[in-house]
Amino acid sequence: MVLQSKGRRYSEAGGHDDDPLTRAMAPPPNETEAERTARLAAEREAQLRSDAIDEELNRQRANEKKTKCVRVLLLGQSESGKSTTLKNFQLYHSPKAFRTERASWRAVVQLNIVRSIRLILDAMVEAQTYSSSPISITPRSSDTASTPKYPTLTAEHLKLKMRLSPLQQVEEALLRKLTPVGSMEFEATHLSSVTNLPYSVRSTHSPIELAVNSSTPWKTAFNRLIASATRSSFESSRAIDFDDPNDPGVILHACADDMRALWSDPIIRELLSVQRIRLQDMGGFFLDSLDRVTSLKYVPTDDDILRARIKTLGVSEHRFTLKSGNLVSHDWRVFDVGGARSLRAAWAPYFDNMDAIIFLAPISCFDQVLTEDPSINRLEDSIFLWKAVVSNRLLKNTELMLFLNKIDILKAKLAAGVAFGHYVVSYGDRPNDFESTSKYLMKKFAGILKQSSPQPRPFYCHLTTVTDVKSTHHILNNVKDVILRQNLLEGNLL
Ligand SMILES: Nc1nc2c(ncn2[C@@H]2O[C@H](COP(=O)(O)OP(=O)(O)OP(=O)(O)O)[C@@H](O)[C@H]2O)c(=O)[nH]1
Ligand SMILES: [Mg+2]
Structure with missing residues (x-):
C-alpha cells in the first residue's frame, strides 16, 4: 500500500521513492491510450537498442580478454647475456625493425x-x-x-x-x-x-x-x-x-x-x-x-x-604479440635491465606483476671477477643473485627460467685446461669436462631453489649460448610455451 502526502510517495515500510529518476521515468499522470501505446513502442525500441549496445560491449570485453599481456623480466649480472636474449626476441618477432x-x-x-x-x-x-x-x-x-x-x-x-x-x-x-x-x-x-x-x-x-x-x-x-x-x-x-x-x-x-x-x-x-x-x-x-x-x-x-657488446644502463622493453593454437593472442612485454651492481636497485619496481623471469648466469665466468668489484668472483655473484631472486616473496608466484649461459666459452675454457676445481673448491677433483661441471652447477642452482623458495616451484633450467640464434630460438619457444601454460593453468590469462 502506498500513501500519498504533500506530493510525496511513502511506502508502508516508511521509505520514500521520490527518486528523481523514477519520477522522470513515470508515465504522465493523464496519459491517453494512444499516448501509452506510443510510449510503450518507444520503450521497446530503446530496450532493443540498449540490448544491442550491451551485446557489442560484451563482445569487445571478450576480445580484450583474449589479448592478455605476459610480462617477462631478464635478470642477471652484467655481461650475463640479458640484452643478447632481448635481441633474440627482437630478431624472432620483429626481424625487419x-x-x-x-x-x-x-x-x-x-x-x-x-x-x-x-x-x-x-x-x-x-x-x-x-x-x-x-x-x-x-x-x-x-x-x-x-x-x-x-x-x-x-x-x-x-x-x-x-x-x-x-x-x-x-x-x-x-x-x-x-x-x-x-x-x-x-x-x-x-x-x-x-x-x-x-x-x-x-x-x-x-x-x-x-x-x-x-x-x-x-x-x-x-x-x-x-x-x-x-x-x-x-x-x-x-x-x-x-x-x-x-x-x-x-x-x-x-x-x-x-x-x-x-x-x-x-x-x-x-x-x-x-x-x-x-x-x-x-x-x-x-x-x-x-x-x-x-x-x-x-x-x-x-x-x-x-x-656486439654495449652495456645497458636503463631499462629496455620489447613488445610482441603471439598467437596460440586456439587463436587466442597474447601481448608479450620483455624487459631488459642493467646488471651492474650499481644498477640492481632499479630491478625491484619490476618485481611486482611479472609473470616470468629469465635469469641468466654466465657459467663460463667461474675464473673471473666482477668489473665493478674485483673482490667478488663472477660465479659466486650469480649464485648470490639467484638466491636473492628465488627467495624474494614478491616473486613467489613468478615463473623462474634459469639460463646457464655462455656454455660455448665454458667448453673452450675447460678444453684449454682452465681447471674448474681450482676456482670452485667444493667441486674437488671431479673431471674437468663440460658434462660434469654443468651437471654440478645445475644441481647447485636447483638446490638453492629448493632450499630458498618461499614455496615449492619447478626448476626450469637450460644450458645456453644465447649468441647462437638457432638454439636460442628453440629454447625461447620452449620457455614461451611453459610460461603460457603455467599462466593459463593459474588462470592469470583467462
Ligand atoms: N660467446 C658468447 N658470448 C655471449 C653469450 N651470451 C652473451 N654473450 C656476449 O657477451 C656480451 C655481453 O652480453 P650482454 O647481453 O650485453 O650482457 P648483459 O647481461 O645485457 O649486460 P649488462 O647490460 O651490462 O647488464 C655480448 O657481447 C654478448 O654478445 C654466449 O652465450 N656466448
Ligand atoms: Mg644489457
Whole structure:
C-alpha cells in the first residue's frame, strides 16, 4: 500500500521513492491510450537498442580478454647475456625493425674492435714496464710461487704499436657518434677493463665501459642515415654512408693489416696468455673476423649484432604479440635491465606483476671477477643473485627460467685446461669436462631453489649460448610455451 502526502510517495515500510529518476521515468499522470501505446513502442525500441549496445560491449570485453599481456623480466649480472636474449626476441618477432638498426650496430662493432686492440696495446705497455723490474703479478694469492714471465717484445712489435695509435681517434669519433653531445645520462666514455685477469692484477685496471642508457635513443645518432633506407635487410646497408671521409671505418680499414699482424703474432699471444687475457671469451670479440669487419663496405650480420657488446644502463622493453593454437593472442612485454651492481636497485619496481623471469648466469665466468668489484668472483655473484631472486616473496608466484649461459666459452675454457676445481673448491677433483661441471652447477642452482623458495616451484633450467640464434630460438619457444601454460593453468590469462 502506498500513501500519498504533500506530493510525496511513502511506502508502508516508511521509505520514500521520490527518486528523481523514477519520477522522470513515470508515465504522465493523464496519459491517453494512444499516448501509452506510443510510449510503450518507444520503450521497446530503446530496450532493443540498449540490448544491442550491451551485446557489442560484451563482445569487445571478450576480445580484450583474449589479448592478455605476459610480462617477462631478464635478470642477471652484467655481461650475463640479458640484452643478447632481448635481441633474440627482437630478431624472432620483429626481424625487419631489428635489421634496420644495422648502421648503429656497425659503430658498436667498430668500437668493440678498437677495445680489443687497446687491451693488447695495454698488455704490451705492462710488459714493457715490468720487463726489467721484479714482477708483482700472481695468478691467485695462493700461487705466489709461480711468477709469470713476460716474453720479450721486439722493435717490430713497438712499430706496430705506434702504427696503431690512430685507433685512439677512431675510438673518440665513435664515442662522439654513440653519445649525444651534452648528454649527462651517458656516464661512461671509456672502454671496458679486463676481468679475466688474476685477482691481484685486476684491481689496477679502470672498470669503465661504454654504456648506453636505453631511455636515451642512442640509435637516433644514425637516424638520418636509417630514415633514408627502406625496411628490408638488403636496403638497410644503404643506410650507411660509405663515402663519408670521416667514417671511422676508413681508419679501421687502413689499420686492418697491422691489427691482423698484432693479433696473429705468437709473442703477443704468449703475452696475453701470461696475463691471462682471453680476448676471445670477452663480449664484442671480432678479431678473428678482421678481414670482413674492417672492409670498407662492412654491414653487420645478425650474428655480429648478437655478438656486439654495449652495456645497458636503463631499462629496455620489447613488445610482441603471439598467437596460440586456439587463436587466442597474447601481448608479450620483455624487459631488459642493467646488471651492474650499481644498477640492481632499479630491478625491484619490476618485481611486482611479472609473470616470468629469465635469469641468466654466465657459467663460463667461474675464473673471473666482477668489473665493478674485483673482490667478488663472477660465479659466486650469480649464485648470490639467484638466491636473492628465488627467495624474494614478491616473486613467489613468478615463473623462474634459469639460463646457464655462455656454455660455448665454458667448453673452450675447460678444453684449454682452465681447471674448474681450482676456482670452485667444493667441486674437488671431479673431471674437468663440460658434462660434469654443468651437471654440478645445475644441481647447485636447483638446490638453492629448493632450499630458498618461499614455496615449492619447478626448476626450469637450460644450458645456453644465447649468441647462437638457432638454439636460442628453440629454447625461447620452449620457455614461451611453459610460461603460457603455467599462466593459463593459474588462470592469470583467462
Ligand atoms: N660467446 C658468447 N658470448 C655471449 C653469450 N651470451 C652473451 N654473450 C656476449 O657477451 C656480451 C655481453 O652480453 P650482454 O647481453 O650485453 O650482457 P648483459 O647481461 O645485457 O649486460 P649488462 O647490460 O651490462 O647488464 C655480448 O657481447 C654478448 O654478445 C654466449 O652465450 N656466448
Ligand atoms: Mg644489457
